[in-house]
Amino acid sequence: MTAMRETGSRPALRTRGPVAVLAVAVLALTACGGTGSGGEADGELTVLAAASLTDVFTDIAADFEERHPGTRVTLNFAGSGELAQQIASGAPADVFAAADTATMEQVVEGEGLDADWAAEHGTHGLVFATNTLRIAVPPDNPAGIETFADLAADGVQVAVCAEQVPCGAATRTAMDASGVEVTPVTLEEDVRAVLTKVELGEVDAGLVYATDVDAARGRVEGLEFPGAEEAVNEYPIGVLAGSDDTGLAATWVDAVVDGTDVLSDAGFGTP
Amino acid sequence: MSAPADRRAGRRTRVRAGRTPWILVVPAVVGVLFLVLPFAGLLVRAPWSTMGARVSDPAVLSALWLSLSTASVATAVSLLFGVPLAWLLARTRFPGRRFVRALVTVPLVIPPVVGGVALLLVLGRNGLVGRYLDAWFGLTLPFTPAAVVIAQVFVAMPFLVISVEGALRGADRRYEEAAATLGASRATVFARVTLPMVLPGIAAGAALCWARALGEFGATITFAGNFPGTTQTMPLAVYIAMQRDPEAAIVLSLVLLLVSLAVLGTLRERWVHAR
Numbered sequence: 001m002t003a004m005r006e007t008g009s010r011p012a013l014r015t016r017g018p019v020a021v022l023a024v025a026v027l028a029l030t031a032c033g034g035t036g037s038g039g040e041a042d043g044e045l046t047v048l049a050a051a052s053l054t055d056v057f058t059d060i061a062a063d064f065e066e067r068h069p070g071t072r073v074t075l076n077f078a079g080s081g082e083l084a085q086q087i088a089s090g091a092p093a094d095v096f097a098a099a100d101t102a103t104m105e106q107v108v109e110g111e112g113l114d115a116d117w118a119a120e121h122g123t124h125g126l127v128f129a130t131n132t133l134r135i136a137v138p139p140d141n142p143a144g145i146e147t148f149a150d151l152a153a154d155g156v157q158v159a160v161c162a163e164q165v166p167c168g169a170a171t172r173t174a175m176d177a178s179g180v181e182v183t184p185v186t187l188e189e190d191v192r193a194v195l196t197k198v199e200l201g202e203v204d205a206g207l208v209y210a211t212d213v214d215a216a217r218g219r220v221e222g223l224e225f226p227g228a229e230e231a232v233n234e235y236p237i238g239v240l241a242g243s244d245d246t247g248l249a250a251t252w253v254d255a256v257v258d259g260t261d262v263l264s265d266a267g268f269g270t271p
Numbered sequence: 272m273s274a275p276a277d278r279r280a281g282r283r284t285r286v287r288a289g290r291t292p293w294i295l296v297v298p299a300v301v302g303v304l305f306l307v308l309p310f311a312g313l314l315v316r317a318p319w320s321t322m323g324a325r326v327s328d329p330a331v332l333s334a335l336w337l338s339l340s341t342a343s344v345a346t347a348v349s350l351l352f353g354v355p356l357a358w359l360l361a362r363t364r365f366p367g368r369r370f371v372r373a374l375v376t377v378p379l380v381i382p383p384v385v386g387g388v389a390l391l392l393v394l395g396r397n398g399l400v401g402r403y404l405d406a407w408f409g410l411t412l413p414f415t416p417a418a419v420v421i422a423q424v425f426v427a428m429p430f431l432v433i434s435v436e437g438a439l440r441g442a443d444r445r446y447e448e449a450a451a452t453l454g455a456s457r458a459t460v461f462a463r464v465t466l467p468m469v470l471p472g473i474a475a476g477a478a479l480c481w482a483r484a485l486g487e488f489g490a491t492i493t494f495a496g497n498f499p500g501t502t503q504t505m506p507l508a509v510y511i512a513m514q515r516d517p518e519a520a521i522v523l524s525l526v527l528l529l530v531s532l533a534v535l536g537t538l539r540e541r542w543v544h545a546r
Contacts, residue, residue: 079514081513081514081515082513082514085513085514085517088517157414159496162497162511162514164511164512164514164515164516165514184498185413185414185496185498186414186496186497186498186502187496187497187498187499187503187511188492188496188497189492189497189510189511189514193492193493196388197496200391200392200395200397201395201396201397202391202395202396202397202413202414
């Protein structure tokens with residue numbers, strides 16, 4: 001807004017040259033930023049989703065575009081916490097799907113969900129999938145890991161997620177539930193980074209989601225462990241307050257909630 | 272011949288005495304604002320009331336110490352290998368020299384995360400070289416402070432090499448030739464003539480290298496991992512904090528910024544006064 005006023009003050013333009021140039025630059029930048037989620041006419045939808053949803057949401061989007069000709073779904077995958085930050089900073093988006101309820105809560109308390117949608121479907125979003133932790137080991141299982149307690153043995157190199165991200169919070173819960181305190185060598189920034197370290201054989205084991213083990217079938221082995229059921233992640237989804245096309249956004253959410261086949265094929269649980 | 276020369280000289284004096292041309296000032300001011308405004312944003316959003324407690328948190332101090340020490344070691348390592356490499360590129364002719372020079376700039380253009388993956392594939396426990404380090408010496412690099420240093424050297428050394436090579440190319444070679452004709456060996460010429468001549472270039476390159484190492488994120492988190500006290504440097508701590516506690520991330524960013532500005536400012540001061 002201040003930028004507008006500066007360019008408007010013509011007589012002062014000469015002395016305020018630098019300010020005017022900056023104002024123009026700012027205007028140009030904001031103009032570019034505004035086009036991201038626009039274009040309701042041809043039905044554009046921007047979906048921000050947790051990294052672990054990459055495969056299933058890509059499938060659901062292809063199907064969605066086929067069933068709603070003329071619509072285009074733009075998917076943006078990243079760590080849930082990072083996406084929540086982007087929403088708080090005004091990222092143009094219609095739908096947010098998080099990997100845990102705590103991250104959705106950040107959004108609910110901040111920018112918030114669309115009021116009409118929330119009134120109908122719940123103010124904290126709709127839980128559409130669940131995910132459980134697995135121990136992932138390289139195919140040759142160099143450290144001979146069989147139980148959760150093996151992870152705490154001397155000399156076993158374990159990668160887990162940092163507690164600030166959903167898979168890390170689940171790891172904390174699993175450790176508390178099983179009473180085994182694992183000392184990892186690294187706290188990764190997201191679950192895929194843990195998976196990569198296991199795939200490359202740089203660690204003896206990592207704690208990842210069941211869906212990640214499925215996605216990396218052949219490159220890692222997954223082990224179930226007691227205590228994992230204590231740390232089930234619930235994935236909530238919701239239409240964002242900043243959405244330009246809440247109708248289309250709500251249709252997308254319905255498509256995801258109805259996509260139980262795709263979700264369970266990928267290893268997700270469904271509520 | 273002399274008339275145009277005079278006129279040119281006259282114009283030059285007039286430019287020097289006249290007003291600074293706005294066509295340079297305006298973009299320069301925009302440039303400064305663009306670089307400074309984000310910093311102002313950090314200052315405005317900083318949680319000043321809880322600043323003291325947050326800064327003196329042992330976790331912050333350990334990340335800061337790890338950052339400063341690894342960046343300094345990385346700079347020392349870069350000097351050890353980078354200065355001779357720059358000399359080789361600037362002063363000798365060998366087949367494939369241009370190719371080697373292009374290779375040196377590779378870490379500048381590839382995303383640091385890719386650099387980190389490449390380091391894992393070579394120096395990781397199952398890496399091309401790393402598996403022998405593990406088998407023969409029981410040495411595994413990932414997830415250690417040494418890995419942090421290696422990641423930093425990988426991304427920061429090219430800055431040093433390029434600065435020093437530029438300085439070497441700009442230096443007057445006649446002094447070196449004079450020393451050589453007086454019987455000095457090539458190594459003596461390098462140590463007694465070349466090195467003192469390009470010292471400012473080396474200092475500038477080292478400062479750039481240190482600053483780049485201090486801010487290193489992508490290659491570090493990929494190759495060295497992230498664990499408080501061993502491999503979690505300030506940029507990693509900032510990124511992890513950003514996930515849940517943006518205020519903590521702002522505090523960490525400010526601490527890193529102020530400490531690095533203080534160090535670079537002091538060094539510059541010393542350097543200017545020493546001359």
